[in-house]
Amino acid sequence: MSQPSWTAPRQIPVCILTGFLGAGKTTLLNRVIRTPFLSDAAVIINEFGDVGIDHLLVEQSGDGIIELSDGCLCCTVRGELVDTLADLMDRMQTGRVRPFSRVIVETTGLADPVPVMQAVMGNPALAQSYRLEGIVTVVDAVNGMSTLDLHEEARRQVAVADRLVLTKMVSGDASGEIRSRLRIFNPQAELLDGDGDLAPGSLFDLGAYDPARKSLDVARWLGAGHGHHDGGHDHGHHQGHDHAGHSHQHAHEVNRHDASIRSDSLVTSRPISQMALSMFLDLLRSAHGPNLLRMKGIVKLSDDPSRPVVVHCVQSLMAEPVRLARWPDGAGPETRLVVITRDMPAGFVSELFAAFSDEPDIGRPDSAALMDNPLAIPGGSPRRR
Numbered sequence: 116m117s118q119p120s121w122t123a124p125r126q127i128p129v130c131i132l133t134g135f136l137g138a139g140k141t142t143l144l145n146r147v148i149r150t151p152f153l154s155d156a157a158v159i160i161n162e163f164g165d166v167g168i169d170h171l172l173v174e175q176s177g178d179g180i181i182e183l184s185d186g187c188l189c190c191t192v193r194g195e196l197v198d199t200l201a202d203l204m205d206r207m208q209t210g211r212v213r214p215f216s217r218v219i220v221e222t223t224g225l226a227d228p229v230p231v232m233q234a235v236m237g238n239p240a241l242a243q244s245y246r247l248e249g250i251v252t253v254v255d256a257v258n259g260m261s262t263l264d265l266h267e268e269a270r271r272q273v274a275v276a277d278r279l280v281l282t283k284m285v286s287g288d289a290s291g292e293i294r295s296r297l298r299i300f301n302p303q304a305e306l307l308d309g310d311g312d313l314a315p316g317s318l319f320d321l322g323a324y325d326p327a328r329k330s331l332d333v334a335r336w337l338g339a340g341h342g343h344h345d346g347g348h349d350h351g352h353h354q355g356h357d358h359a360g361h362s363h364q365h366a367h368e369v370n371r372h373d374a375s376i377r378s379d380s381l382v383t384s385r386p387i388s389q390m391a392l393s394m395f396l397d398l399l400r401s402a403h404g405p406n407l408l409r410m411k412g413i414v415k416l417s418d419d420p421s422r423p424v425v426v427h428c429v430q431s432l433m434a435e436p437v438r439l440a441r442w443p444d445g446a447g448p449e450t451r452l453v454v455i456t457r458d459m460p461a462g463f464v465s466e467l468f469a470a471f472s473d474e475p476d477i478g479r480p481d482s483a484a485l486m487d488n489p490l491a492i493p494g495g496s497p498r499r500r
């Protein structure tokens with residue numbers, strides 16, 4: 116992990132709007148595109164196939180910018196989206212398009228959002244101008260269950276979301292099953308009613324760290340208050356509590372269709388050294404990067420527990436950590452990390468973190484032992500693909 120930066124340049128937030136084919140992404144965008152919150156947004160629409168029509172369906176707001184990135188994001192994301200974002204910035208800086216302060220990328224319904232996130236975060240030139248704000252995933256209440264059963268991309272779209280929007284609801288009762296499943300799948304994401312009165316700010320302002328305002332809405336970003344799913348369903352969901360010391364971990368394992376994807380929520384008030392944090396993150400990213408779909412959080416460091424560091428990564432890519440001047444209002448002071456993984460054994464991430472954060476436990480090496488011998492990793496060896 117590189118040294119956290121004290122100040123970050125002004126970067127334009129990029130929000131990814133995803134959701135399976137026909138879930139209602141374009142409809143949702145149309146509902147909010149003309150509102151003041153999005154009046155200076157640039158919208159990039161990715162379409163699949165030679166004859167795209169989605170961009171024709173999105174009503175332009177005034178001189179709103181609609182960029183078309185054709186081709187499948189899964190295949191062309193690194194070239195196409197990176198080029199489009201770079202070109203857009205160049206055109207703004209040379210006065211060829213009006214200034215924009217936010218970008219929304221609507222993906223094709225077939226897109227795996229992870230490479231899309233990587234494209235925004237992983238290009239050094241783009242990282243100067245843009246920062247990944249987060250993911251909004253639209254889920255269709257009518258077809259959502261079968262879509263999640265059948266499509267890995269749809270499961271990933273839900274798992275990595277910061278915010279989930281449920282569309283096409285028939286009645287409150289009928290949507291109970293899909294709500295429960297989404298909660299199991301992604302306990303942290305805020306779940307919004309797409310038929311309700313949606314303010315664009317509640318859709319696209321995801322609470323991520325904003326270098327311009329130097330603000331972080333931890334509850335929105337990490338989902339405080341959304342951490343528990345609706346009860347009543349048992350799809351193999353396991354939740355572990357360990358209140359020894361000051362920490363607890365919640366691990367959420369989803370039903371047999373989704374069994375490969377897990378979400379771990381790691382919380383501890385015990386400060387962690389920067390070295391131990393770096394080793395924990397490096398180990399996860401280097402050894403398990405392909406299975407680390409997303410990790411984000413705020414960490415209490417032992418050198419100065421009053422100034423937390425904000426970290427987030429997508430697979431092996433890590434954004435520049437940012438050291439805050441103080442704990443954000445309403446947060447902490449405790450470390451909170453959300454880790455979304457695929458094909459990792461239950462307990463692996465939480466055990467590894469507990470070892471690095473020196474949670475006492477018989478038979479578990481502490482951080483000093485792990486730094487001496489990183490092979491003594493607790494939690495067993497994850498399956499590899």
Ligand SMILES: Nc1nc2c(ncn2[C@@H]2O[C@H](COP(=O)(O)OP(=O)(O)OP(=O)(O)O)[C@@H](O)[C@H]2O)c(=O)[nH]1
Pocket residue numbers: 134135136137138139140141142143169223224282283284309310
């Ligand atoms: N009843 C109802 N229909 C909706 C809602 N949202 C979208 N639809 C309908 O669902 C269909 C697909 O909506 P789109 O907004 O085009 O979905 P999309 O996710 O952009 O679709 P793709 O671009 O094909 O992935 C359209 O016929 C919409 O009118 C909703 O909240 N309620």
